[in-house]
Amino acid sequence: MNSRPGRRTIIEPFKIKMVEPLRMHSRDVREAALRQSGYNLFQVPSETVTFDFLTDSGTTAMSSNQWAAMMQSDESYAGSRSFFRFEKVLQDLTGYSHVIPTHQGRASERLLFGVVIQPGMKVPSNNHFDTTRANIVHLGGEAVDLVIPEGRDPTSLHPFKGNVDLAQLEAFCAQHRDHIPLGMMTVTNNSGGGQPVSLENLRGASAIFRKYGIPFILDACRFAENCWFIKLREEGQQHRPVLDIARELFSLADGAMMSAKKDALVNIGGFIVLKSGEWVEKLRASLILTEGFPTYGGLAARDIEAMAVGLLEGLDEDYLAYRVATSRYMAERLEKIGVPVVQPPGGHAVFIDAKRFLPWIPSHQFPGQSLVVELFLHDGVRTCEIGSVVGGKWVEGTFVPAPMELVRLAFPRRCYTQSHFDYVLEGMEEIVGRKDQLRGLRLLNDPPVLRQFTARFEPLEP
Numbered sequence: 001m002n003s004r005p006g007r008r009t010i011i012e013p014f015k016i017k018m019v020e021p022l023r024m025h026s027r028d029v030r031e032a033a034l035r036q037s038g039y040n041l042f043q044v045p046s047e048t049v050t051f052d053f054l055t056d057s058g059t060t061a062m063s064s065n066q067w068a069a070m071m072q073s074d075e076s077y078a079g080s081r082s083f084f085r086f087e088k089v090l091q092d093l094t095g096y097s098h099v100i101p102t103h104q105g106r107a108s109e110r111l112l113f114g115v116v117i118q119p120g121m122k123v124p125s126n127n128h129f130d131t132t133r134a135n136i137v138h139l140g141g142e143a144v145d146l147v148i149p150e151g152r153d154p155t156s157l158h159p160f161k162g163n164v165d166l167a168q169l170e171a172f173c174a175q176h177r178d179h180i181p182l183g184m185m186t187v188t189n190n191s192g193g194g195q196p197v198s199l200e201n202l203r204g205a206s207a208i209f210r211k212y213g214i215p216f217i218l219d220a221c222r223f224a225e226n227c228w229f230i231k232l233r234e235e236g237q238q239h240r241p242v243l244d245i246a247r248e249l250f251s252l253a254d255g256a257m258m259s260a261k262k263d264a265l266v267n268i269g270g271f272i273v274l275k276s277g278e279w280v281e282k283l284r285a286s287l288i289l290t291e292g293f294p295t296y297g298g299l300a301a302r303d304i305e306a307m308a309v310g311l312l313e314g315l316d317e318d319y320l321a322y323r324v325a326t327s328r329y330m331a332e333r334l335e336k337i338g339v340p341v342v343q344p345p346g347g348h349a350v351f352i353d354a355k356r357f358l359p360w361i362p363s364h365q366f367p368g369q370s371l372v373v374e375l376f377l378h379d380g381v382r383t384c385e386i387g388s389v390v391g392g393k394w395v396e397g398t399f400v401p402a403p404m405e406l407v408r409l410a411f412p413r414r415c416y417t418q419s420h421f422d423y424v425l426e427g428m429e430e431i432v433g434r435k436d437q438l439r440g441l442r443l444l445n446d447p448p449v450l451r452q453f454t455a456r457f458e459p460l461e462p
């Protein structure tokens, strides 16, 4: 277990072998970068960022074992030794026979959905991630979210806010049985803020899908963090090794897709794993057409080696205890200094409630973006807005805001130390002390899709 029981200090369960300088620029440099980028943090060069909490995807620091495995990779076009090692790790972990490597999560989605989805079909889940939904919709399907009501309430303290509403799922399957090619569950629930799903709920969903003869596929991007929450929070699970919980989780489904850029602790990679061989031939044919031969799937063998090692390192309990302790610590400390956050914090991120923090800034002036800009200006902290920049709309001259104005701090794995987090918190406390000076922004353009990436703003004068 991470450090001794009862100790307050969170320690990183690793020491540092290789370092990368942390850029410490002046406020002037950041101000210039912001002006040039239209106050959009997706558009600033990462060189101007000191603490990058934009995403936890592909931003992991790899271990010496992963780098060592990469050096030993077999870059053969076909039948690479590295693939067989990777295949064995996944077969042992999931109990599934068929392993298909891909370059990242959305490639898995495109391949699998391409084989099973016809126009008019429906795919139920707790919450579909953006790319999952987009790939289903692209094929003429419908992505249906059936998370429990607590999962949509930022103040609910439910321990498993990622759970699917089993009564709704049952009714949905009964009604649409002939148009459901597969059912899904996202663990942890990313769109809901990294909230876990309980084993009990997964057992319930599994039984429903089985009853209606619907294949059950996991979106397993953060399966290790999910299993750790099960161990911490679900009755009767405290004494089980997390690997054991993970094996049960996979045993409840018929397959999984994963972006290895999350809990497999790598910078690129993904896969599809399946219990039955029914779709495998079509999947491999499609893989060869656009990604690569089935033993490398669009990756270098060294990336496959890094995934094989990372999948198991991501299940290490000292690592998981430290990982989840960090987001809990950040959430607790932020609340303490007067920054309201969504509770309970998820595994990979903390969400600040900007509407409550800056109540005088109306939604159409983007309170979340105002805080995103301030965090960057003050200390070079890069975060992202998940609020009206992403989801607000003008309808007949009136602004319809997003349901919440959030700022996400997503934590790269094994990158930043506890003192970095304390330093960031100290800066936040300074912002809290003069938050009444913060003003909103004016949106200068209105990109038709995915506005957050290309929007340009202008700060409003005090």
Ligand SMILES: *Cc1c(COP(=O)(O)O)cnc(C)c1O
Pocket (backbone or CB within 6 Å): 057, 104, 105, 106, 107, 129, 131, 132, 186, 190, 219, 221, 259, 260, 261, 262, 270
């Ligand atoms: C990141 C993510 C994906 C997509 O993976 P990419 O590697 O970014 O293509 C799918 N589902 C969930 C839950 C994710 O977090």
